[in-house]
Amino acid sequence: MPHRSAHVTETRSGARRVVSALPLVSRVGSRLCLVLSVAVAWTCAGAAAQAPTTTWSGVYSAEQAAEGEGLFLDVCAGCHQPDMSGGEDAPPLAGAPFVTKWDGHALADLFQLMRRSMPKGDEGSLSPAEYAQLIAHVLHRNGFPAGPTALPDSLDAMKRIRIAARQPGQ
Ligand code: HEC
Numbered sequence: 001m002p003h004r005s006a007h008v009t010e011t012r013s014g015a016r017r018v019v020s021a022l023p024l025v026s027r028v029g030s031r032l033c034l035v036l037s038v039a040v041a042w043t044c045a046g047a048a049a050q051a052p053t054t055t056w057s058g059v060y061s062a063e064q065a066a067e068g069e070g071l072f073l074d075v076c077a078g079c080h081q082p083d084m085s086g087g088e089d090a091p092p093l094a095g096a097p098f099v100t101k102w103d104g105h106a107l108a109d110l111f112q113l114m115r116r117s118m119p120k121g122d123e124g125s126l127s128p129a130e131y132a133q134l135i136a137h138v139l140h141r142n143g144f145p146a147g148p149t150a151l152p153d154s155l156d157a158m159k160r161i162r163i164a165a166r167q168p169g170q
Contacts (some may be wrong), residue, residue, distance in 0.1 A: 054164040058147020060136035068137030075119050094141040103165035108158035128153035
């Protein structure tokens with residue numbers, strides 16, 4: 001059976017090749033681990049030295065907030081009022097009581113609440129990008145500063161941003 005013996009030979013030589021490559025793999029692997037652990041330690045040290053990101057850090061762009069304002073007037077103002085002062089139909093979204101209520105929460109909590117329950121009666125009808133625009137408008141209305149980049153419409157990114165009633169260090 002010539003076919004079968006040829007197959008066995010091929011497998012054997014293949015196995016030899018794998019075995020001889022192993023020491024190289026483990027050498028490269030341990031070097032890679034060293035490089036990675038140094039990189040991780042460096043990144044962690046950098047993050048600890050930085051101030052935490054809050055709503056005072058300029059986490060949305062002015063353009064994004066302006067887009068959110070148009071959307072808010074169309075979809076939300078009927079209940080929350082154009083100036084967000086609220087009324088019989090809905091609570092205020094601007095002013096000290098609102099900011100105090102949300103103080104210390106991650107922006108992700110506000111994002112989740114909006115996506116799940118607003119606009120009331122048509123819940124979840126907007127895109128993540130539109131909810132992010134609305135949050136930008138709410139932040140702007142509450143006196144938080146705009147920054148160079150738009151607020152990302154991702155839950156993970158918003159988990160890293162805290163709503164802070166007072167500017168840290170003030
Ligand atoms: C039909 C009326 C109505 C519309 C339209 C509406 N809301 Fe609301 N909203 C409410 C009511 C009522 C509440 C109070 C909580 C509840 O009943 O779910 C609320 C609560 C909220 C809250 C939580 C406030 C807090 O401090 O807990 C946010 C944020 C919010 N709305 C944002 C929006 C946004 C953004 C839109 C537009 C996309 C919108 N709402 C559209 C009626 C409305």
